[in-house]
Amino acid sequence: MAEVQTFAADDGCRIAYRFDGPESAPVLLLSNSLGTTMEMWAPQMAAFTQRFRVLRYDSRGHGQSDSPAGAYSMDRLGRDAVLLLDAVGVERVDFCGLSKGGMVGQWLGVRAPERIGKLILANTSAYMGPPSGWQNRIEGVLRNGMGPLAEASIARWFTPDFPSRAPEAVAPIREMLLACDPSGYAGCCAAIRDMDLRPTAALILPPTLVIAGSQDPSTSVADGRWLADRAKDGRLVELDAAHLSNVEQAQAFADIVLDYL
Numbered sequence: 001m002a003e004v005q006t007f008a009a010d011d012g013c014r015i016a017y018r019f020d021g022p023e024s025a026p027v028l029l030l031s032n033s034l035g036t037t038m039e040m041w042a043p044q045m046a047a048f049t050q051r052f053r054v055l056r057y058d059s060r061g062h063g064q065s066d067s068p069a070g071a072y073s074m075d076r077l078g079r080d081a082v083l084l085l086d087a088v089g090v091e092r093v094d095f096c097g098l099s100k101g102g103m104v105g106q107w108l109g110v111r112a113p114e115r116i117g118k119l120i121l122a123n124t125s126a127y128m129g130p131p132s133g134w135q136n137r138i139e140g141v142l143r144n145g146m147g148p149l150a151e152a153s154i155a156r157w158f159t160p161d162f163p164s165r166a167p168e169a170v171a172p173i174r175e176m177l178l179a180c181d182p183s184g185y186a187g188c189c190a191a192i193r194d195m196d197l198r199p200t201a202a203l204i205l206p207p208t209l210v211i212a213g214s215q216d217p218s219t220s221v222a223d224g225r226w227l228a229d230r231a232k233d234g235r236l237v238e239l240d241a242a243h244l245s246n247v248e249q250a251q252a253f254a255d256i257v258l259d260y261l
């Protein structure tokens, strides 16, 4: 049975990961969004493991990974993904990341394209300014913890009636957010605060599918189209969802990813 394992990144931060699916299958690497864990991919696991050996990890600051104090950077988060591949001895993967995970994907597409077959960037953006908004969020979470963020986050992550229509899908996501280490969450907020991947977006080399949510107030369809227009071989697909489109449109998300791969 698959279990969560850990490896140490080059600064000693322990990163948690797990494999699921047939050992002989090609590897699909999944990267989580801000305030969630590798369990955010639960709605796709049955479908993805039909064809792939799925490698999921908790981004530093999240889940069972360490949460070092201080600001992280997108370089740091991108290097963690490369170091994970090195640690498990996998040379090349297909990649799917949502929001912050998609920012890591943009970084990989430019900085480590030789490690990536196809890239799927869901509900993400090359820039999420202004920095002052992130700074306020960092100060708030370090002062007051995760609790006060929860309901506003859920309201951005799902369309208005989804939580009452599918409480069983939303409850685990709320739990992940509330269990998040405030210092790890703040570290990742700093990485987004300081991120501007726009100057290098045209250097994304792998074939790229961008998935956008037509009702996503965090990373818009326009943000997704902007990326798809710049990636060397980019394409855009829209789902009727808010930010966590893989939870709200679980089957459609899985079908789109598997069709593309």
Ligand SMILES: O=C(O)CCC(=O)CC(=O)O
Pocket (backbone or CB within 6 Å): 032, 033, 034, 035, 098, 099, 100, 101, 153, 156, 157, 192, 218, 243
């Ligand atoms: O979701 C992410 O990974 C980063 C973007 C974000 O903060 C979305 C949100 O909380 O609305």
